[in-house]
Amino acid sequence: MSTLISTLFPLICYLAYNIIVPQVEKLRPSLSVIMNMQRRRWVANATLRESPFDAILSGNIMGSVSFLASTAVLLILAIFAVFGQIPALMETLNSLSLDRVYTLVDVQLHLVVMLAMFVLAFFAFTLSLRQFNHFCIMLGAIDHVGGTTDEEIDAITRMNALGAKNFNSGIRAYYFSVASVAWFISEWLPIVACILTVMILAHREFFSSAHRTAASAAVIAARRQQEKLKL
Template sequence: MDILLKPFTLLPALDWVAMLLFFGSWVAYALFAKRRAAVQPTVLATTNRWRWHWMLQATKRENRIVDSAVLQSLSASPQFFASTTILIIGGLLAVLGTTDKASELVREIPFAARTSVLVFDLKLVLLTGIFVHAFFRFTWSLRQYSFGAILVAAIPDTKQIATDEERVAFADRAGRVMGLAAETFNDGLRAYYLSFAVVGWFFSPWAFILGTLGVLAVLYRREFQSEVLGALRQGLT
């Protein structure tokens, strides 16, 4: 029994509370945002409706160079973040190899928590895991945008689409793929935001807790109450 409980003694109780709050809030907010979008439109849900209109209009255009250019622009964002994330992960792994010097440097910062090297390593591992998760989300988003590009390239000629039902069916299918790509990219960005809360843990568990709550407040405001949301909702039926 003592062996099973020994890992829990590595951190003070407040640190465990901060970690549970962090992961619990992350999962809870993701579920809340997904379900709340059915009642109160979010930026993601609203832009998904514009993506549907975009795909519907693409079926009516003979020249789809503009659509290809927009798709290339959209896929550039997850590609940039995926490349950046790899650099961040490499930097964090390099710090893990020199934790003695890094932990000494953190101790010299005013108000920073005095912890052992093992606990410092744990914080770095958590931060690295978050960016690994973000990397997988960004790369999956990039692949989904490539699937969307294939769908756009496969749109039949405007003269070959006989009915409006066929246009709507294609818009539903292609718009769904584009929406999933955007949703996956949003998950990666959310991980980036929450990583700043983990940085607060190097100072104190209270900073970790306050950082988690602060990041969630920012995410909620931007997804549900931002000015850009009101602008995007204009013109939608």
């Protein structure tokens, strides 16, 4: 039973994190929420200029997402390859003398969980890539002559934010997949690794220097906008 819990724990933590964090964000804005404010500024400013600058930025983002999606495919294929070499894997694990017994079912189940996490990462990255592609189309459809309404800006911003949300989800799947590797050392180590991963992710989202910097930039931008309205 303990082996089953430690095997499933990284996957459970990943799914729970994606459910709980949006609820926490209602009480305290995360770095992602703050960056969504900057995304709106980006779209609003893009409506005022006709240059390839925004296309270059979008292309860079899509390139990063595409790279990670391709990496997820390679990792999925690697795990499938490991399924064909399980006897050799078990022999290697037993030779490490880690004071534990590996059964065939335990190893297969753990590989299935790791496979599931990389598949989830792949779907998250490809969905993110698709949404950023939609964002590029919506950005290119902006009417620089007739003007753009706030509703249009908000809609384009939401599409960009959706792409970022799924990108972050794919990254988190990578993080928890790394924690699941600790299972091969000790059946309790992945639990410790996942708890540390959650703490690190929570710190980055809510308490990091990047969070404080982004919040400061958002406050400065809001003040400038108020000053413009007063003028």
